[in-house]
Amino acid sequence: MADHSLPQKIADQLRRDILRGKFAPGAPLKERDNATELGVSRTPMREAIRILAREGLVILRPSRSPLIADPSLKQVTDLIEVLRALEMLSGRLACINATDEEIAAIRALHERMTELYDKIDSLDMFEIDMNFHLSIARASHNPALAETHAAYLARLWRARYLSASQKRSRDRVLRQHGTIVAGLEARNPEMAVGEIENHLEHLVINITDLFAARDAERAAEVTSEGGHRATTPTPTPTPKNPNRKRDDK
Amino acid sequence: MADHSLPQKIADQLRRDILRGKFAPGAPLKERDNATELGVSRTPMREAIRILAREGLVILRPSRSPLIADPSLKQVTDLIEVLRALEMLSGRLACINATDEEIAAIRALHERMTELYDKIDSLDMFEIDMNFHLSIARASHNPALAETHAAYLARLWRARYLSASQKRSRDRVLRQHGTIVAGLEARNPEMAVGEIENHLEHLVINITDLFAARDAERAAEVTSEGGHRATTPTPTPTPKNPNRKRDDK
DNA sequence: TCAATAGATTTGGTATACCAAAATTCAAGA
DNA sequence: TCTTGAATTTTGGTATACCAAATCTATTGA
Structure with missing residues (x-):
């Protein structure tokens, strides 16, 4: 708790957020957005994410956003x-x-x-x-x-x-x-x-x-949702879609 | 072995160098020098050093050069x-x-x-x-x-x-x-x-x-070196550390 | 109407520039 | 000669700029 390094503090903050549920399991963790959100640069944010990856709380993918871990x-x-x-x-x-x-x-x-x-x-x-x-x-x-x-x-x-x-x-x-x-x-x-x-x-x-x-609950959800359109058979594996697109040409 | 990421490759290279003895235990590992030596930037070199630190091959010190580990x-x-x-x-x-x-x-x-x-x-x-x-x-x-x-x-x-x-x-x-x-x-x-x-x-x-x-060897070295001027009583644990004491109030 | 593709955009990877703390050096004074 | 402190240098920490891969959108053609 007494590490005053910036990446450590960022990692501590993120860890709390993850564990408290601010980030859902399976959600992507974008280093740029989170860096600006916390008012720090991407470099320490990168290190913080690596720290969490080492702890297994997030998983890294090559050339892709890290994901909040959602272990089986x-x-x-x-x-x-x-x-x-x-x-x-x-x-x-x-x-x-x-x-x-x-x-x-x-x-x-x-x-x-x-x-x-x-x-x-x-x-x-x-x-x-x-x-x-x-x-x-x-x-x-x-x-x-x-x-x-x-x-x-x-x-x-x-x-x-x-x-x-x-x-x-x-x-x-x-x-x-x-x-x-x-x-x-x-x-x-x-x-x-x-x-x-x-x-x-x-x-x-x-x-x-x-x-x-949890699995039983999900199964119940699916069946009760009706047969033709299961809304979320999986627990929202990638809930990222707030794509803002410009209206100009 | 088949990780094609640049930090991983740098870490692999450094690991071999360390274990083969190119870097002595206890020696500092300067990120800038090694980065230019290997022709890469400091950013992936930093990550490589963190990888090795995680493995325990180097130890990190706040605001100081990492050291090649020399465990007791x-x-x-x-x-x-x-x-x-x-x-x-x-x-x-x-x-x-x-x-x-x-x-x-x-x-x-x-x-x-x-x-x-x-x-x-x-x-x-x-x-x-x-x-x-x-x-x-x-x-x-x-x-x-x-x-x-x-x-x-x-x-x-x-x-x-x-x-x-x-x-x-x-x-x-x-x-x-x-x-x-x-x-x-x-x-x-x-x-x-x-x-x-x-x-x-x-x-x-x-x-x-x-x-x-090893300890016996060192002890023998010290005694045989003569009393007044032992050249290197320890096998150069830190080649650079004429510990300078500043004024303290 | 749908599929395919090209362009735009997002995003992580890398390089570089700047900063601050620590260390080394060196000169000045006792 | 030794101590001391200030300046310079070294070095890691951080911010930012640029790039390339991956993705998404939207348009176009069948």
């Missing part, structure tokens, strides 16, 4: 599979390398989350959840691991956010977080790692349900 | 620790998802490596070794995993190359590769994953030895 279920579950390996490693290393202070800070996050769960909006809550997992990765004392883990979390932001918004999993999430913290405190890798694995297993289940629900 | 032993072993988790996951998934053709191709690589080991130079040999491990990751059918794994392999290029040049580990490496292939063919995750873990454990040992040897 398989892509998301593939990402989670790697994330699981990274988090399990983080947990194991954190049991060995974390300082008592770091573990205490992780517990503090967990307790704040428990206390505020029903009191704040899901975006703020999710911020805490994010920090919880990032702190464990950092506590592994393996910077490369922490960095890669953070990149995967960023890439899975939207999916995890949607999953976390399902309040029905509230109790399970808090319980699992509690077990993870207890495992760290006991310096018990089996306990911590096992529960981390469990935690992410449920994330896969949740996400799969969400995709299924 | 801990940094390298940290990277290997993550690589191990990634390769173990790759092996496990490959046992499940790989096609018979993919496994056959991996075996072909292994047999070519066995056949040519004493006949070609270590750089070409290392190319095959690289492909062997990349192919396993790709055979996981998890693109995100393959990509992250490839990034870690690139980051560890130099260390792995130096380790692979130690011909004394020849037999062990070939034997381990053989066991890994056999595990894949048998679709036996325990066999494949276990040997992958073993393989990387030996890499850590090898690298640790190499660092120890």
Whole structure:
């Protein structure tokens, strides 16, 4: 958060906009328009877009506008599979390398989350959840691991956010977080790692349900729209058409 | 390899130069000079440097020349620790998802490596070794995993190359590769994953030895150089840094 | 009425010019 | 001789101009 470079700040701004939904998944991200909109030149905007591309939030196409990423279920579950390996490693290393202070800070996050769960909006809550997992990765004392883990979390932001918004999993999430913290405190890798694995297993289940629900919703839309003219069978893959054309000759 | 974008080609060129030793570790990489040297503008050179920075081959400093990375032993072993988790996951998934053709191709690589080991130079040999491990990751059918794994392999290029040049580990490496292939063919995750873990454990040992040897060499140099004027106690970590201290209030 | 094509336009890629921060140099003074 | 500070140089950051590929529009011809 403390990087004061201009491309980083632009990337932070864009990331928020993307994740908050200002740009729809699948929409093109025109570097010239966004640059003028934010009042910066194209050069730092280009770098910002590359940063987001590295994080997987946008995908680059040769000689074409970058697109806001709209990953398929398989892509998301593939990402989670790697994330699981990274988090399990983080947990194991954190049991060995974390300082008592770091573990205490992780517990503090967990307790704040428990206390505020029903009191704040899901975006703020999710911020805490994010920090919880990032702190464990950092506590592994393996910077490369922490960095890669953070990149995967960023890439899975939207999916995890949607999953976390399902309040029905509230109790399970808090319980699992509690077990993870207890495992760290006991310096018990089996306990911590096992529960981390469990935690992410449920994330896969949740996400799969969400995709299924979304697909069902779309199918219903299509059929109810009438047989001859399906308005948008696909989720508006390219909603760009505000082509202004001149009236002169 | 088949990316025809200019920044990618520049990055490929620079990567080879760095890994072949044209640029020493710790040396600055001036974007203007290198751009004119290669006959391109600074803009694609900038992007190329960012690509290498992402791979960890160069490190960026705010408002300062990027440096050729010169990782410490801990940094390298940290990277290997993550690589191990990634390769173990790759092996496990490959046992499940790989096609018979993919496994056959991996075996072909292994047999070519066995056949040519004493006949070609270590750089070409290392190319095959690289492909062997990349192919396993790709055979996981998890693109995100393959990509992250490839990034870690690139980051560890130099260390792995130096380790692979130690011909004394020849037999062990070939034997381990053989066991890994056999595990894949048998679709036996325990066999494949276990040997992958073993393989990387030996890499850590090898690298640790190499660092120890290098440090010992340096220490010997310093003492034999005589007491008053050590010409280059360190192997010129930064050819240009007569650190000038300005007045500070 | 529709299809094909040519011209206009959008858009990313590249080159270059300018700026500001950092570093090196060098001269002046103690 | 050493310190110090100011000027110059070096170097990365940013803005802008130009180009080429891709796309879209609109006209024309069947």
